Amino acid sequence: MPLGEHLRELRKRLMLACAGILVGAIGGWFLYDPVFQLLQLPVSDLRERGVDATLNFSNVAASFDIKLRVAAFLGFLASSPWWIYQVWAFLAPGLRSKERRWALMVIGAGVPLFAGGIFMAWTALPNTFLLLTQFVPDGETSSALIDVTTYLKFVMQFLLIFGVAFVLPLILVLLNFLGVAKGMTWLKGWRWAVIIIFVLAALATPTADAVTFVLMALPIIGLYFAAVGICLLNDRRVAKKALAAGVGSDVDTDVSS
Template sequence: MPLRAHLLELRKRLFLAAVGLVLGAVLGWFLYEPVFELLQQPLLDVAEDRAAVISLNFAGVATSFDVKIKVSLFLGVFVSSPWWLYQLWAFVTPGLTRKERRYAVGFLATAVPLFAAGAALAFWALPNAVRLLTEFIPEGATGIIDAQTYLSFVMRLLLAFGLAFLLPVLMVALNFAGIGRADTWRRGWRWAVVVAFTFSAVMTPTPDALTMIIVALPICGLYFVALGVCTLHDRRVDKRRLAAGLPQLDGTVPGPPPQARA
């Protein structure tokens, strides 16, 4: 596919993904109240445990409206995740055959639960992070936290973990598209483990190492599961190319078949 066609395809997929996000945001507008209460609950729990005044503050006249729009867009990302994940798949794998495009069903069936699982793991770690960060408020002082700042922190945390859980799926998608072979992912497994633990340490700023390990292990496990899937796919591709007498994707050229050598 020429560069111009790739750019046109990218524009098309971005437009369709944006439409899905807008429709999801409209639904999120009506779900704002219960979701807002859920997102601020960790802060309320900390205030109750410490018997301190820790609350959200809507500083400006239009702040409450801005927060509602921001939360609605955030919900739109989650609600429309099956749609924009499909658009991502459709852009990454345009050159696959009709049979191989059926993998899109498996891609969505895997990506959507993983995205939700990553967000759920972040929400599980959120109370500890909020508790640690609010411990620096001096005794007797009042913690008046800007609502937009707090909600931006929470939403970035949930989205970061959701996207982190999607990276193994992206590995498999690139492998199926012939862009990245399993050997490439295998050589970088040490860096992947380091990045996973670094990401967990940064995104879960808690004093105990157990939380960091609990968060990092699923990410590492998903990486190695994706590596196994890529390895099996590469073997099938190599066997088909060998049977057809084509050069292997690693650059080696197969010898003549046994009948020809005899």
């Protein structure tokens, strides 16, 4: 395909992806009130501890800005199958039929994994928030005025980072199924993989506390070893197939001679 057609196709897919996110954001605009109530649950838990915690809208346009952010965030999440498909549709013409099949399987598995990462992050969010604010003194003289923009940025980064991190082990499986790397290669490097996962988790988390990045790293390590197991099983399947093909060719040679 000529470069001009590639660029036109890229523009088309980007426009379709953005249109899907926009439609999702419009729906998110109308769901803002119940979603914002959910996002405030960690702050409500802090108030139940006796701390006067309040989300603070620090400027005139803050409420409108927050509604836009939440709507865009919801649109991005809700339309993820659509814009992931647009990425697939752009890449598919350049792939062979076998590569196309594996890529489609990876995309199909990536959506639930992304959702699972976000769900786990949402489950861990209240405890993480309480841990980070546990040093606010209890009592009537203490109050925590939390900037709402900073708070929502923290929450959205926390959810998205977990979602993306849960998808990363799929890349190992895809590379193995495409014949780029063996499962034993991933297994031999497990020590480096664990170190790299912990380092990246520490760099990626929006806070500096150790508990948050450990909570992120442990599930990813589990997914890493699950991906390695799938790769090893695939390598065994490929080896058996190659052996059977070799035995069949030897028999044909003997018969012909």
